[in-house]
Structure formats: C-alpha cells, structure tokens
Amino acid sequence: MPRWALLADVHGNRLALAAVLADLAQRTVDQIINLGDSVYSVLQPRWCAEQLAQIATISISGNQDRILFEEIPIVQQNLSYRFVQADLGPNERNWLANQPATAIVDDMFCCHGTPSSDTAYLLEHVTPQGVQLHSEAAIRVAIQGVSQSLIVCGHSHIARTVQLSNGQLIVNPGSVGIPAYNDDLPYPHVMQAGSPHARYAIVERNAHGWQVEQYAIGYAWHEAAATARHNGRENLARWLATGRAQLAD
Template identity: 25%
Template structure:
C-alpha cells in the first residue's frame, strides 16, 4: 500500500493544491492527514472540502481539539494568534463541517500497514517528537514498530538502533526532501512535515509517501503560491504575522 502522508495544512489551500498536484503522478492508495488541517490559515472550508473529496483519514490535531473546545464552551477565550484564527474559522464553518471534524480520532492503529497514526507522538496528541530525547521517551512508552506523526512542522525520521546498552535513537531531517528505507529490525517514527506552514527554514510545502511493501518513506518539498495565501490572510484581517511567517518557513 502507498500512503500519501499530509499534516499541518493549517487552512492553506494553495499549499494543499500544490502538494496534491505534485503527488498525483506518484500514485497513492490512501490519504492520511495527521492533524491540524485547521488553524492559522484563511481557507478552512476549502481545505476540509478537499480532504473530504479525497476520502482522507483525518486525525485530530491540537488545533481541531481547541476549536471543538470553543464550540462546546470548554475553553476560555484568550487573546492570541491561535485563538484569533480559530475563532475566525469557527464563524465560517458549517454544522456539517464541524460534525465531520468531531468524528476525527486522536490516534489510529492501522493493521493493514502495521502503523500508528497520531498528531504529536505515538502516545500523545500534543507532545512533540522534536528531539532525540523526546523520541526516546516516546519509544519507551510505546511498543510499536512504525509510527506516523506531525505537529512539529519539520519532516524527520527517528529510528532505534540495537546496541549492547539497549536501543539508541538516531534522527534524520529532510530540509530539501529525501528518502529513507526502514531497517528491518528498527522501530521508527516518521514525520512528513507541514503542508501549510513549514518551520524548518524552507517555505516549500512538505509531504511524504510511504510504500508499505518496500518500507520506503520519501519526503517531497513543493513550491506554492505563498503570495496568494498571504493576501487571503490579510484580506481576512487575521494577524499579519500569519502571512509574514509563510515566506520565511518559520
């Protein structure tokens, strides 16, 4: 099976369109979105409609979790960039769209691929797999072999290596894209990076394809119309920093 792995699109439709255009000739059987389809960006309805049309398996991210907490009056409204974007998006989403987001799960174990999908780490929605120590802690709390996560906005692989003192953990990043062949005995946590708001200094959208038959993970970086998204952010009167950071990859 070939998985198209997306994460952290953050309501950035031009970035999502560019990724799907780039991915189409590479062939894939299933789309997995690892959380945070919403938040920050100016195109919440467009992104949700596109993911629904793809029949994507969508995981709950921390931004969806916060948005639903606002819907249910379980979160106090605070002045922040995150809250400003979510409240603006909430005013534009239909009940049908919110009902779909409510069905998104916090973590899925996929027996067909032998993988766990979750937003933050294999054992947490909102913790970050962003360092070797963080990955080591996740591996210690989770006994699986293959995990897919997002949340950091940085494409990377964390893999265990057998050693006399136990498992060592090694990290590999993909600032310009690249590939990784899963070692037969390693346990791995794979992150495709962010479609809509990369944070590794490269503003190009990031996604990955995983071939389960060959254990092959490949990250792709795709340019998109950043100006179009920036103009939409400003037209929506969202915080200007949300437009500025897109061109910086931060």
C-alpha cells in the same frame, strides 16, 4: 506493497493543499493519511476540510482541531479560532468532531504529537537554548507500548525521519500549510522549515524495511501570505512567505 501519502498540519491553507494534491495526482499512492490540525488559521479552513474529508482514508485530530470543541476562554478570543468557527459548516464541523486521536493502519501507528498527547513533540526537545532532536531514550519512552514498526506524527511542522535502534522508524512529513511558527511553551521557541514550500511524505515497505520519500512543493505562497495579511495575521504572512519565524512574532 501499499503506498501511503502522509499529510499533516494543513492549517486551512487551500493553495498549499491544492498544490500537494496536484503533485500527488502524478504519483502512485493507495491511501492518504491526514495527521491533524487541518483547518486552524485565517486562510480557507472550510475548503480544506471539504477536500480532506473526501480524499483522506484516515484523518486524526490535532490539538488545534480539538480546541474548536472545547470552551477555553483564552482560545475563544483568538482571531484564528473565531475565523474558523465562522467559516466551517455543519458537515465540516461534524467531520472534525468525530476524528480519533490516534489510528493504526497496517503496521503504522498514526498520531498528531505523541501517542499520548496532541500537544507534545515526539521528535523535538525544547530547551531554554532552543529546539533539539530528542534522544532515542526519550523517544522510546514516548512511544512505549506502541508495537508498530512505523510511527507517523505531525505537530512540529518539521519534516524528519528518525530510525531507532530497535528497528522502529518515525516519520514526520512536515507541514502542508504553515512552514514556521513561534510558541511560548514549554519555553519560547521557533519551529521553522527554512523555506515556504508545502511538505508531505510517501511511505511504503520493501524488502529492506520502510522507504520514505519527503517532498517540498512550490506553490503561490505569496498569495497565501497576502490572504493572511488581509485577514489580520501579519506574523502568519511572514511565516508563509519565508518559512522562517522569530521569537518576537
């Protein structure tokens, strides 16, 4: 049976992506699927876009890929936005611009956030008290109309495997490139893996259903953090070096 490698939320982290690809080279996979947010950061967006364009069978667009092609004044003032726009070449820009929002591969539905939104978490619920795992009822509402037995997503940067009572399985491989961050919407919250490792997953189907292998790969994260710091993102440097974030970041 085919084996698929799932990558998500690379965010231009060359060192993390290179480490994941080196690890993948030692394993047997048939295809690589990229679940979006490939370049957005002050790290090495162009290199990551070049690599992903070559090795990914399917690449879908994340919210921070999409906003590169929308004229949103508050976004255009962002340091990461300006850094990415200056670094990308026409080939990488064209590759990003032509990515679909979702894709179906075999019996697998691929999205960045949810099937209908690239800015919503599929598996997490944000409350004023923090982040919780969504109820099954809420997840099933979000995937209504999706018939595939496996749904794969990114966006939250948190590696999870969630089984539904109807037999569908949902996998988030975690983030290759940024293991933690904070956000203000819908309430101030942090997403944090708890370690700086680069994460990805491999899925395949066997006689018992879908098998999921989650990986956490060590790499030179202090070097990545130093690059972020040099390029003006001290908070990103902390996230990269520790896998943790704070509301005040």
